[in-house]
Amino acid sequence: MKKLINAPESVLAESLDGFAAAHADIIQLGEERKFVRRRQLTAGKPALISGGGAGHEPLHAGFVGRGMLDAACPGQIFTSPTPDQMLEAAAAVDTGAGVLFIVKNYEGDVMNFAMAAEMAETKTMTVIVDDDVAVEKSSFSIGRRGVAGTLIVEKMVGAAAEQGMALAQLKELGDRVNAATRSMGVALTSCTVPAAGKPTFALAEDEMEMGVGIHGEPGRRRVKLEPADRIAAEMVTAIVDDLDRTGDAILLVNGFGGTPSVELYLMFKAARKELEKRSIRVARSLVGSYVTSLEMAGCSITVSMLDDDLAKLWDAPVHTAALRW
């Protein structure tokens, strides 16, 4: 295992300390590093809290800040955070307007956020994100997995909350954005969880995992590596067939951590062309490594359908460690 770390057991804590020091203008760490919270809260705004296993950075802590999340609860790498983390985060950032949990659809996350919701002293509602069309159930999920579309849900709901939307409407909006969003990923290499010390799975030198999950879960099929255009066509076809919509959309090409920018923009070109063939116009774009699987090589494609209101929410200012405009 080749990593810039001191010891597997201290990776998350040391990384969070670095993150907090580098972005002290935007965020601060909760006690015992149980959560990352926005430094400045907006009174009367419902609080948005997400979380999940670490290893997907910048998701979620990198999206804490004005116009997006109020807090994020990091679990150990690829491991759900615990209900006490969510409870303490909720207590820290709730200003009286309630809390919206935004949760990726994995059993551990869903269960722990549900426990926190039950125990919380404030009103809570929950949006479950399940945008991955690759498989209908997976190693850690009942139903579809939540992947890079989570970023889009967090951005849209975050903008609406900043503009004064109330909790129940934010929950509805989150569900609506999730329903308009689909993703699919492909892996060219595995990744290595520090505590495991060896790659999560093995791919031969000429293979890719089509439909991979963000923890290296199996996808639809393991096949020979193909040209980028064909990979993009297969992913876009799966997404668009499932969406069954036309019109304006956001196209997010998301790197899994080990894929250089030059390949992500090449995939963006390919995916955009495929979408246009299917009468989906790329009205907004995002390209980068935002929802990662440590150093996995590969990428995901996310398409999120827009209407005028959603486009305005997407365009609204955001000021976080990882997303700013």
Added chain:
Amino acid sequence: MKKLINAPESVLAESLDGFAAAHADIIQLGEERKFVRRRQLTAGKPALISGGGAGHEPLHAGFVGRGMLDAACPGQIFTSPTPDQMLEAAAAVDTGAGVLFIVKNYEGDVMNFAMAAEMAETKTMTVIVDDDVAVEKSSFSIGRRGVAGTLIVEKMVGAAAEQGMALAQLKELGDRVNAATRSMGVALTSCTVPAAGKPTFALAEDEMEMGVGIHGEPGRRRVKLEPADRIAAEMVTAIVDDLDRTGDAILLVNGFGGTPSVELYLMFKAARKELEKRSIRVARSLVGSYVTSLEMAGCSITVSMLDDDLAKLWDAPVHTAALRW
């Protein structure tokens, strides 16, 4: 070779097309993709142009926009751009106040920018960036290599140009920032140039290249992988001994492309602690993959000394594909 590409010879062109489509609000491509230029020019402002081999993205095209570069000339991967690219970029973005070339210190780049300067019809000046303390000369450079400190020079000079500074003073400022900036890198893995089809160099499973260049050039020594704290201490020591300064600084921890965010922030924590031991206060921070070597695993540490004026230039608004605040 496992890459999301169609063919080695079309990687750069397709990637640039994707980049231009994704960031059409900020930039546009020159004819035959010879350069990336800012869409909106500021009349009367000296034009800032950089460039170099591709494979280091987001450097330089990702830094074209308000508050930073006016144009960037991308060569093929790890290959200098040609003088005609720089000449055409200069002709496209010069608004009459002259052109400043910002050039990383590699023989090919320096020679080709010098030829362009000689042939240009407008007044040009050149800042050479040579911030890498690892070695005194290298495979492609006479004198020190230019690496991640280039980002800091481009940001500072870009901000000053936006505020109305004239060409000769921008050149002086660029030289001053370069003189206050030092970097050093470490590689855990090699990278593979698509046209070569195989890794640039080989590292054993327990080895790292201390002082590596951003094209995989040899560093100071090839040694056993060490804990992150020790790696950071060695790099910071090399930097600070060479700088021989104390006071406020920017600390940039830069990923080479294949290193996850969680490791970069961990390295940031370690480097910051080492700097503070040596009476350098981290007044500004930047952590991310900004000056890369395709998918190489590893990172560089850059320290750039600040005074009040430089801090203001760093804080000034910037709006590019890759850097925004």
